[in-house]
Amino acid sequence: MHQGVAGCGRYPYPLQYQLIEVFARQQGVDEDQVQVFCGSKLALQNAVHAFTGPRSLVVPEPSYETPAQTAEARGAKVHSVPLNAQQAHDVEAMLAVDPKPGLIYLCNPNNPTGSVTPAADIERLLRKAPADSVVVVDEAYIHFSDVPSCIPLVKTHANLLVLRTFSKLYGMAGARVGLAVGQPPLLEALEKFDGYNVAAEPSLRGALASLEDASLVARRKQDNQQLRDATVARLSRAGWRCTASQANCFMVDVRRPAEAIVAALKEQQVLVGRVWPSWPTWIRVSVGDEAQMRRFEDAFFRVLV
Amino acid sequence: MEGLSRRRLVGLSAALPLLGQVSWAAPAAAAAAPGPAPVRLNYNESPFGPSAAA
Numbered sequence: 322m323h324q325g326v327a328g329c330g331r332y333p334y335p336l337q338y339q340l341i342e343v344f345a346r347q348q349g350v351d352e353d354q355v356q357v358f359c360g361s362k363l364a365l366q367n368a369v370h371a372f373t374g375p376r377s378l379v380v381p382e383p384s385y386e387t388p389a390q391t392a393e394a395r396g397a398k399v400h401s402v403p404l405n406a407q408q409a410h411d412v413e414a415m416l417a418v419d420p421k422p423g424l425i426y427l428c429n430p431n432n433p434t435g436s437v438t439p440a441a442d443i444e445r446l447l448r449k450a451p452a453d454s455v456v457v458v459d460e461a462y463i464h465f466s467d468v469p470s471c472i473p474l475v476k477t478h479a480n481l482l483v484l485r486t487f488s489k490l491y492g493m494a495g496a497r498v499g500l501a502v503g504q505p506p507l508l509e510a511l512e513k514f515d516g517y518n519v520a521a522e523p524s525l526r527g528a529l530a531s532l533e534d535a536s537l538v539a540r541r542k543q544d545n546q547q548l549r550d551a552t553v554a555r556l557s558r559a560g561w562r563c564t565a566s567q568a569n570c571f572m573v574d575v576r577r578p579a580e581a582i583v584a585a586l587k588e589q590q591v592l593v594g595r596v597w598p599s600w601p602t603w604i605r606v607s608v609g610d611e612a613q614m615r616r617f618e619d620a621f622f623r624v625l626v
Numbered sequence: 627m628e629g630l631s632r633r634r635l636v637g638l639s640a641a642l643p644l645l646g647q648v649s650w651a652a653p654a655a656a657a658a659a660p661g662p663a664p665v666r667l668n669y670n671e672s673p674f675g676p677s678a679a680a
């Protein structure tokens with residue numbers, strides 16, 4: 322990434338093509354089925370612009386708010402469908418809420434719960450969704466989980482778009498690199514809003530080095546799992562209900578208005594995530610390192626005596 | 627990247643240079659206890675940053 326600073330006088334398209342080539346090779350897809358965006362958030366926003374407007378957006382609730390916010394900003398109808406009892410996407414309800422939506426958003430694992438949706442459910446949704454409704458599967462947290470990726474399905478589903486990011490397991494949130502994977506007509510539709518933009522050279526170099534670091538995913542996945550599960554186990558033993566997370570965040574039901582607990586934890590110098598209005602008694606906690614999780618737990622048990 | 631308001635960030639950074647110019651600001655800042663840095667578990671970021679190879 323340091324080396325990339327010296328190259329910042331030029332638009333680094335060759336590096337962007339190299340990143341596409343490496344990712345496509347690793348995932349077994351064609352290079353024209355991969356596009357780079359300055360953050361997967363941008364790819365997601367472009368997808369909402371491209372495929373909603375006259376037609377609706379279907380989202381799970383609670384979930385990552387960006388697609389719903391973007392759709393609302395452009396005046397598109399948003400259908401929010403609660404997660405099911407297993408905190409997975411309720412695919413039948415998502416299919417039933419609108420017979421012809423423009424875009425159906427799935428997040429696997431889901432932010433903020435960290436919970437996962439079985440591959441069979443996603444495949445069923447893909448089979449049953451109208452061919453001209455685009456299905457986005459946001460895999461921002463997939464590296465932390467044991468669920469299979471939907472990337473192989475883009476070959477057989479012309480309406481499937483899968484999103485990946487370097488912001489989470491790869492630790493490059495500030496470098497802004499994300500990827501969209503789908504058949505070329507879908508990527509072209511996103512590009513209309515992105516103008517064939519290029520990411521920054523330090524960011525592209527960081528992304529390439531991350532993909533080429535053979536042990537990184539397994540190592541970080543294991544560390545995250547250990548730290549998350551240890552904290553969740555201690556909270557659960559003390560009687561606090563947590564979501565079944567396979568991501569680098571989980572939620573805890575604090576059984577009272579969660580906003581007040583977020584504020585109380587902040588006073589203890591522990592910042593946790595925002596509160597989702599549909600789950601008003603739950604806080605979202607991102608998984609940090611061991612010392613950070615200790616400080617979270619100490620503060621949690623001080624605040625929630 | 628999650629819901630950080632750019633307007634709030636810009637507002638905060640615009641106020642910073644002014645702080646040093648008001649008579650009460652410097653002593654107040656100096657008197658503040660150093661305290662531990664906040665633990666940031668709010669944006670699903672990695673505590674480890676980019677790969678060492680990056």
Ligand SMILES: Cc1ncc(COP(=O)(O)O)c(C=O)c1O
Pocket residue numbers: 359360361362363385428432459461485486487488494497498499627628669670
């Ligand atoms: C589910 C999900 N998708 C996408 C993003 C956006 O990631 P980025 O734009 O940093 O790639 C986030 C970030 O928090 C997220 O939680």
